[in-house]
Amino acid sequence: MPLLEVRGLRAGYEGIPVVFGVDLEVGRGEVVALLGANGAGKTTTLRAISGAIPQLGGTVLFDGRPLHGLSPERVARAGLLQVPEGRGIFRSLGVDETLRLAANLAGLAKADLAERVEEAYATFPRLRDRRNQAAGMLSGGEQQMLALARGLIARPPLLMIDEMSQGLAPTLVADLFEIVAGFPARGVSVLLVEQFVGRALEVATRAYVLEKGEVSFAGSAATLAADESFVRSSYLGNVAAEEVAAARAEGANGHAPLGEEVKVTLPAALLRGLEERAEREGVAADELVRKLVTSSLTRAGGRARNGGRTRSTGETPTPREKGRRRGPA
Ligand SMILES: Nc1ncnc2c1ncn2[C@@H]1O[C@H](COP(=O)(O)OP(=O)(O)OP(=O)(O)O)[C@@H](O)[C@H]1O
Ligand SMILES: [Mg+2]
Numbered sequence: 033m034p035l036l037e038v039r040g041l042r043a044g045y046e047g048i049p050v051v052f053g054v055d056l057e058v059g060r061g062e063v064v065a066l067l068g069a070n071g072a073g074k075t076t077t078l079r080a081i082s083g084a085i086p087q088l089g090g091t092v093l094f095d096g097r098p099l100h101g102l103s104p105e106r107v108a109r110a111g112l113l114q115v116p117e118g119r120g121i122f123r124s125l126g127v128d129e130t131l132r133l134a135a136n137l138a139g140l141a142k143a144d145l146a147e148r149v150e151e152a153y154a155t156f157p158r159l160r161d162r163r164n165q166a167a168g169m170l171s172g173g174e175q176q177m178l179a180l181a182r183g184l185i186a187r188p189p190l191l192m193i194d195e196m197s198q199g200l201a202p203t204l205v206a207d208l209f210e211i212v213a214g215f216p217a218r219g220v221s222v223l224l225v226e227q228f229v230g231r232a233l234e235v236a237t238r239a240y241v242l243e244k245g246e247v248s249f250a251g252s253a254a255t256l257a258a259d260e261s262f263v264r265s266s267y268l269g270n271v272a273a274e275e276v277a278a279a280r281a282e283g284a285n286g287h288a289p290l291g292e293e294v295k296v297t298l299p300a301a302l303l304r305g306l307e308e309r310a311e312r313e314g315v316a317a318d319e320l321v322r323k324l325v326t327s328s329l330t331r332a333g334g335r336a337r338n339g340g341r342t343r344s345t346g347e348t349p350t351p352r353e354k355g356r357r358r359g360p361a
Pocket of ligand 1: 050068069072073075076077
């Protein structure tokens with residue numbers, strides 16, 4: 033059974049599909065590339081898988097269980113995390129704070145927590161040098177490292193990475209791809225959305241190409257890499273970038289209302305710091321936690337911790353939540 037099995041997925045905005053019947057699979061230990069021109073529907077596909085926008089049709093099975101109708105927090109708890117386009121970094125949170133927060137959200141025990149943070153610094157030494165800096169002060173490349181480190185810290189079975197290399201220097205991109213290639217060895221399979229097609233095909237075992245919301249190629253990465261006309265043409269978008277930007281600016285940016293909530297418990301000091309930062313950034317602390325949860329929580333989470341305070345990602349707690357904390361059984 034594949035780790036992720038997507039069949040006939042339809043997804044879009046305000047009920048109008050822009051992704052029509054996508055089939056794709058990610059196996060355990062695989063890096064799979066999802067490629068395609070601007071506006072082809074790559075991000076929409078990832079968002080529908082992660083529950084950020086509704087699935088309009090088809091099925092998504094993760095580890096054999098349907099994800100249909102689950103909130104992004106629930107999906108994260110099930111072990112499917114997303115490193116979003118634009119990285120989703122919180123500018124006023126420090127580097128170390130971001131990593132510790134992610135480890136806390138994942139419910140790691142204290143000893144494991146320190147070890148995982150240390151491991152993140154070993155993987156991304158530049159983050160260690162910047163550990164006390166606010167994330168917003170980091171370079172674009174360092175922010176991407178932080179987003180990857182945050183996603184990796186909980187060792188999710190599946191990490192979906194959207195446009196990791198956007199805006200980064202080619203040498204840095206090469207380094208990041210090399211690091212991502214090592215994720216499966218840590219138990220983390222990867223679904224990689226990329227426009228750096230050549231690099232993506234080097235680290236991926238299999239690839240899918242989306243064209244106007246439909247899969248136009250599914251097969252081995254080596255086969256696709258050998259198709260020179262594809263590799264060359266893949267840099268030409270079939271939808272003007274401005275058009276995509278305009279659609280996004282209009283709003284409806286794909287965040288479904290939270291259908292279900294997930295409770296997270298954080299050490300009080302960490303939460304206090306978080307609330308202060310959230311206020312400084314002019315965002316609600318709940319909103320901040322909610323976003324962090326979808327990029328850094330896995331099934332390891334949810335354990336109550338002594339001395340911690342609980343944050344709910346939903347508007348109103350419901351009694352039935354209690355027994356369902358750990359996500360799909
Ligand atoms: N929030 C939105 N509201 C309405 N339409 C949207 C929204 N986001 C994307 N779209 C439209 O959905 C289609 C697919 O967009 P999507 O962002 O999934 O493409 P993509 O393959 O990720 O492109 P890119 O490479 O530019 O990131 C496009 O036609 C786009 O205009
Ligand atoms: Mg995109």
